[in-house]
Amino acid sequence: MAADSNALSVALSLLINLDAALVDIVLLSLQVSLLAVCLAALIGFPLGAAVALWRFPGRGLVVVALNALMGLPPVVAGLVVYLLLSRAGPLGEWGLLFTPNAMVIAQVVLVLPILAALSRQKVEELLAEYQEQFVSLGMSRLRMIQTLLWDARFALLTVLLAGFGRASAEVGAVMMVGGNIDGVTRVMTTSIVLETSKGNLPLALGLGIVLLTLVLVINAAAYLVGEWARRRTG
Amino acid sequence: MTVLQPLDTHASVCPRASLIFDQVTFSYQGKHLLGPCSFTLQGAGPTLVMGPNGAGKSLLLRLAHGLLAPASGSVQWLPQRPRQAMVFQQPVMLRRSAIANLIHALAVNKTPRRQRQQLAEAALERFGLSRLARTPARVLSGGEQQRLALARAWVLAPQVLFLDEPTSALDPAAIKAVEEAVLAFQRQGTRVVMTTHDIHQARRLAADVLFMANGQLLEYTPATQFFHQPESSGARAYLRGELVE
Numbered sequence: 001m002a003a004d005s006n007a008l009s010v011a012l013s014l015l016i017n018l019d020a021a022l023v024d025i026v027l028l029s030l031q032v033s034l035l036a037v038c039l040a041a042l043i044g045f046p047l048g049a050a051v052a053l054w055r056f057p058g059r060g061l062v063v064v065a066l067n068a069l070m071g072l073p074p075v076v077a078g079l080v081v082y083l084l085l086s087r088a089g090p091l092g093e094w095g096l097l098f099t100p101n102a103m104v105i106a107q108v109v110l111v112l113p114i115l116a117a118l119s120r121q122k123v124e125e126l127l128a129e130y131q132e133q134f135v136s137l138g139m140s141r142l143r144m145i146q147t148l149l150w151d152a153r154f155a156l157l158t159v160l161l162a163g164f165g166r167a168s169a170e171v172g173a174v175m176m177v178g179g180n181i182d183g184v185t186r187v188m189t190t191s192i193v194l195e196t197s198k199g200n201l202p203l204a205l206g207l208g209i210v211l212l213t214l215v216l217v218i219n220a221a222a223y224l225v226g227e228w229a230r231r232r233t234g
Numbered sequence: 235m236t237v238l239q240p241l242d243t244h245a246s247v248c249p250r251a252s253l254i255f256d257q258v259t260f261s262y263q264g265k266h267l268l269g270p271c272s273f274t275l276q277g278a279g280p281t282l283v284m285g286p287n288g289a290g291k292s293l294l295l296r297l298a299h300g301l302l303a304p305a306s307g308s309v310q311w312l313p314q315r316p317r318q319a320m321v322f323q324q325p326v327m328l329r330r331s332a333i334a335n336l337i338h339a340l341a342v343n344k345t346p347r348r349q350r351q352q353l354a355e356a357a358l359e360r361f362g363l364s365r366l367a368r369t370p371a372r373v374l375s376g377g378e379q380q381r382l383a384l385a386r387a388w389v390l391a392p393q394v395l396f397l398d399e400p401t402s403a404l405d406p407a408a409i410k411a412v413e414e415a416v417l418a419f420q421r422q423g424t425r426v427v428m429t430t431h432d433i434h435q436a437r438r439l440a441a442d443v444l445f446m447a448n449g450q451l452l453e454y455t456p457a458t459q460f461f462h463q464p465e466s467s468g469a470r471a472y473l474r475g476e477l478v479e
Contacts, residue, residue, distance in 0.1 A: 133326035135301050136319065137342045137390075147338065151329040233329040233370050 010202035015209060022206055029187040032100055032174070033167040036107030037115075041160055043108075044115030049145045051116070052123040066120065069113030074106075078173030081106040085177060098179035103187070106173040111163040118162065122155040123148045154229030161222040165215055250425065251316040251393060252276060253298060257307035260293055268293045268449045270307060280416065280426035282436040282457070285446035286472065291429040292398050294446065295320070298427065299396045316393035316425075323399040325383035327371035332363060332382050335371045339386045357385040361415065377408025384415045395419050397428040401435065413439060433473065437461060445469045 014022050051062055083089050085097040085105070096102045126148055127134075134144050149156065171189035178185035180194060188207045195204040252274055259269035268290040275281065275298075283291045296302040297309055299320050328335050336354035345353065358364050361381045366374060371382060380400055387395055397416065401409040416439060420426050430436055436443065440457035445466065452466035464470050 130326055130328075132296075132301055132320075132322065136299060137339060139342050143342060147328065153329075233372055 007201035007205055011205035011209065014202060014206040019203075019206070022203065022210075024183065025186055025188055025191050025207060026210055028100065028185075029168060029189075032103045032187060033107060033164060036104045036167050037111055037160060037164045039104070040108045040111040040115050040163060044112045044163075045119045045149055045156060046145060047112075048116040048119030048121075049123045049149055052120045052127055052148070053141055053144060063117075063120065066113050066117040070117050072110060072113060074110060074170045074172035075176065077109045078106055078176030081109060081173065081177045097177060098181060098185060100178070100185055102177040103174040103185060106177045107167040107170065110170060110173060111167050114163050114166060115159055118159040119149075119152070119156055122152045122159065126152050154225055154233070157225050158222045161218045161225075165218050168214060169211065250278075251311050251314065253394075254310045254312060255298075255307070256310065258297060258304045258309055259306045260290075260297060260302060261305045266449070268297070269304075269451075271451045272307075273444070273451060273454050275425075275427070277442060278420075278425070279441050280420055280428060280439050281442050281444060282440035283427065283429040283444045283446065284431070284433070284436050284472070285452075287431065288448075289446040290449040291431075291446055292323075293449075294444070294451075295396050295398050295427065295429055317390065318394040318396065319387035319390045319392040320396040320398065321380070321383045321387055321400050323402055325379040327374075327379055327382065329372060330370070331368050332371050332374065333358060333367040335382060336386055336389050340389055343390055345389075353389050357389045360388065361385040362411070375408075377404050377411065380404060380408065380412055381415070384412065388415075388419070392424055394425045394427065397426070399429050399431070401430070401432070409435070445472070447472070 048066075051059065051066070081102065082097070084091045085094065085102055086092055087097070096105070127144075130148070130151075134147070139147070169189065171193060174185070174187055175190045175193070178187070178190065180186050180190040186194075188211050192204045192207050192211070195201070195207070254274045255271050257270045257272055259271070260267050271294070283294060285291055293302065297304055299318060300309070300315075301320070328338060330338070333351075333354050336357055337350045340350040340353060341347075355364070355367070358367050361384060363378065363381060363385060366378060371379065374382060383400075400416075401412050404412065413435065416426055416428065426439075428439070437457070440460070442454065442456050443460040444451060445453045445455075445460065445464070445468070447468045452468045453460070453464060455465060459465075460469065461473065464473060
């Protein structure tokens with residue numbers, strides 16, 4: 001118990017003094033997860049809107065697949081990306097395995113279904129309201145997608161934050177494809193696993209506090225955005 | 235409301251299009267809801283589509299505007315489909331400012347970018363909404379939203395304007411504003427087709443009347459005749475205030 005409370009005070013001093021190792025790890029985490037979420041949004045939002053808008057054979061399957069993939073176990077995503085990027089894999093030539101880029105790819109795989117499935121839901125709700133007006137104006141599908149994505153912007157921002165939460169808190173996939181290499185691919189979650197098993201509790205705790213704060217801030221932001229949007233757009 | 239000035243890009247210079255319904259029926263989930271219905275929309279209007287609730291007035295309007303496809307028969311414009319717009323009972327407003335709603339419609343309409351702002355501002359002014367330009371459209375009152383919907387139709391300079399019960403949820407002042415707008419559209423050559431269940435409103439606005447009951451078109455007669463000597467027994471009963479099925 002004494003050791004634990006001692007670990008906590010050391011952890012706090014690491015945070016307050018902005019310990020270099022800790023800061024590097026936090027920055028790499030943010031960099032990887034932000035990039036992953038942005039890439040996933042670029043593909044996921046238009047994809048979600050397109051699935052909401054088009055009626056095609058097998059659409060039900062696509063919707064179910066997207067919803068199911070929201071719960072994709074991170075280690076499975078990690079395994080798939082590992083197989084793709086490993087030397088013998090189809091994308092082995094790119095030499096991406098055990099680099100931050102590999103971690104970005106793994107997180108995109110994890111986050112993309114969340115962004116696509118949730119944005120499909122939001123856009124579909126909006127479309128039900130807008131459809132007659134859209135047809136009346138004679139809008140093209142492309143224009144409809146633009147309009148719907150913009151009008152769902154507050155809902156989509158919340159979706160984006162949910163995706164970022166998932167990306168930054170995930171450990172299995174980045175561990176497998178990143179390799180947790182010191183100073184290269186070590187992010188908050190993988191460091192916590194490693195440092196805890198090594199008995200280096202202060203660093204693990206310090207990172208845990210940062211991670212927890214991050215998740216709290218994300219959720220507070222999502223809540224505030226929702227409230228503000230409700231008041232502003234009715 | 236400010237006096238409405240004609241738009242330069244206007245419809246009156248175009249030859250008048252006529253709308254032909256030929257044996258049109260409509261059904262939904264196996265239930266027969268409308269028709270068979272045949273008529274040719276003629277004259278300058280305004281045409282008021284009247285009848286009790288559930289008569290099929292809104293369906294007729296949606297079929298005419300192309301929002302719904304007929305189950306059988308054909309809906310045809312001659313010589314070609316005119317530019318048209320529709321104003322709904324519940325205005326559909328984008329989650330943006332009032333002026334952004336108009337600019338969006340102009341963008342869809344492929345109006346050159348540099349003209350959009352000016353046209354949108356002019357339309358807001360015409361409909362007395364200038365001071366609300368930056369207000370989110372969906373927090374406007376019902377009457378203001380309906381005026382904004384009319385302004386959106388206005389910037390599109392339609393040759394034909396459909397209005398589906400545009401005043402049924404409004405107070406008298408807002409109803410007056412909408413009726414003035416309808417007449418302004420009409421004055422500048424837009425062919426107005428509007429549904430209402432308000433007989434007094436129809437008397438104020440109609441040049442001719444399409445009377446419907448129970449999914450059937452019972453008559454299509456000039457307003458003066460309709461209100462004095464309607465052809466159908468259904469319309470006679472409706473005008474006497476009886477409950478028509």
